[in-house]
Amino acid sequence: MTNLIAMMSKRGDMSELVSSLGWLEEDLSSQDGEEGPEIGSHYGLSPVGRGSTGQGSEDLEDPEEDDDDDEQAGIDGENKAPKRRGPKKKKMTRARQERFKARRSKANARERSRMHGLNDALDVLRKVMPCYSKTQKLSKIETLRLARNYIWALSEVLESGQSPESPIFVEMLCKGLSQPTSNLVAGCLQLGPSAPMMINSLDEKPCGVPAMGGQPGHSHSLSYPSPGLPSPPYGSLEASHLLHMKSFKGAAYEQHSSPNECSSNGTPPYDGPLTPPLSISGNFALKQEPSPREAERGYLSLPAHYLSSLPHYAPSSLGRLPGPQGHLFQASRYELPLDIQAFDSFPPTHMVASQMGTMYSE
DNA sequence: TAGGCCATCTGGTCCT
DNA sequence: AGGACCAGATGGCCTA
Numbered sequence: 001m002t003n004l005i006a007m008m009s010k011r012g013d014m015s016e017l018v019s020s021l022g023w024l025e026e027d028l029s030s031q032d033g034e035e036g037p038e039i040g041s042h043y044g045l046s047p048v049g050r051g052s053t054g055q056g057s058e059d060l061e062d063p064e065e066d067d068d069d070d071e072q073a074g075i076d077g078e079n080k081a082p083k084r085r086g087p088k089k090k091k092m093t094r095a096r097q098e099r100f101k102a103r104r105s106k107a108n109a110r111e112r113s114r115m116h117g118l119n120d121a122l123d124v125l126r127k128v129m130p131c132y133s134k135t136q137k138l139s140k141i142e143t144l145r146l147a148r149n150y151i152w153a154l155s156e157v158l159e160s161g162q163s164p165e166s167p168i169f170v171e172m173l174c175k176g177l178s179q180p181t182s183n184l185v186a187g188c189l190q191l192g193p194s195a196p197m198m199i200n201s202l203d204e205k206p207c208g209v210p211a212m213g214g215q216p217g218h219s220h221s222l223s224y225p226s227p228g229l230p231s232p233p234y235g236s237l238e239a240s241h242l243l244h245m246k247s248f249k250g251a252a253y254e255q256h257s258s259p260n261e262c263s264s265n266g267t268p269p270y271d272g273p274l275t276p277p278l279s280i281s282g283n284f285a286l287k288q289e290p291s292p293r294e295a296e297r298g299y300l301s302l303p304a305h306y307l308s309s310l311p312h313y314a315p316s317s318l319g320r321l322p323g324p325q326g327h328l329f330q331a332s333r334y335e336l337p338l339d340i341q342a343f344d345s346f347p348p349t350h351m352v353a354s355q356m357g358t359m360y361s362e
Numbered sequence: 363t364a365g366g367c368c369a370t371c372t373g374g375t376c377c378t
Numbered sequence: 379a380g381g382a383c384c385a386g387a388t389g390g391c392c393t394a
Contacts, residue, residue, distance in 0.1 A: 104371085111372085
């Protein structure tokens with residue numbers, strides 16, 4: 001785990017990290033040079049970058065000059081522009097212009113390839129996150145935040161033996177995430193077979209299903225600056241959380257030692273493994289079959305009373321869950337992607353271990 | 363229409 | 379010299 005964190009923080013380049021894991025098998029280099037001119041023509045000589053710095057664009061001036069190595073300064077005089085200090089720029093001959101275009105085209109292709117690699121790495125990262133949906137991808141920034149939290153939470157699990165099914169684990173995962181992502185994660189982690197118990201005992205404020213945001217009946221809360229979850233602009237995870245988790249742990253456990261607790265360490269009663277792996281379209285906890293319309297849209301509507309039982313379901317988020325583009329639905333019912341995936345247990349340490357094994361074996 | 367997210371182009375900087 | 383990386387700028391797409 002420490003190695004993983006170290007690798008991630010080494011350069012902050014997720015692409016490099018994942019590439020080092022050998023997860024990226026796609027040959028991105030095949031794209032080099034293929035789309036450059038095409039996209040370039042699509043964008044034309046886009047104003048991007050030209051107006052801002054202008055350095056490179058000046059090289060493109062005077063495209064009609066054919067003389068090679070002609071250093072005469074006739075152009076400035078034509079433009080009545082003040083003389084420029086510094087080294088003279090070589091005049092842009094047609095040959096140099098062609099070379100420049102070719103170089104720029106190649107650089108563009110490389111940059112596209114590099115960004116595709118980065119996006120692929122992010123996709124890989126999304127797939128090892130606690131919840132994953134093909135149709136509803138976490139944004140890049142949310143993916144990175146969730147990954148950070150996930151590592152943090154897993155570290156906590158390893159260090160303290162805290163149950164990964166504990167609400168604390170979910171809260172750690174959701175720390176600093178946007179409300180939609182928090183709802184998504186919380187939903188993923190709580191939509192297991194234990195969910196009906198939660199619903200049945202909703203009126204009794206069951207342990208493990210804390211009320212939100214300082215609401216009455218809030219059985220536990222972390223010592224975060226503000227109750228509930230931060231909304232954008234996002235909260236930040238202080239380094240002290242990562243380096244000195246004991247302070248956090250102490251606060252968390254202190255809060256958990258309230259009389260409402262069902263167990264001494266704040267862990268809800270063990271309901272057996274959360275198997276099989278969550279498949280909302282298949283083994284949905286509520287035995288709810290998607291309506292034809294839901295199936296068509298790829299989304300499943302969830303009843304409000306159910307979602308309101310989820311951890312982190314802040315009052316402000318009632319009626320809201322992320323839409324296909326990360327935006328929120330505001331409706332009387334609540335929806336989750338049908339293809340959403342969650343692990344049968346948390347943390348999926350076997351997956352982490354296997355991925356890390358891949359990392360170190362290659 | 364505003365805002366969020368994204369892909370792309372671009373020039374600068376650093377490194378090999 | 380050329381490649382990798384980065385950040386700024388821009389425009390497209392989508393949703394509320």
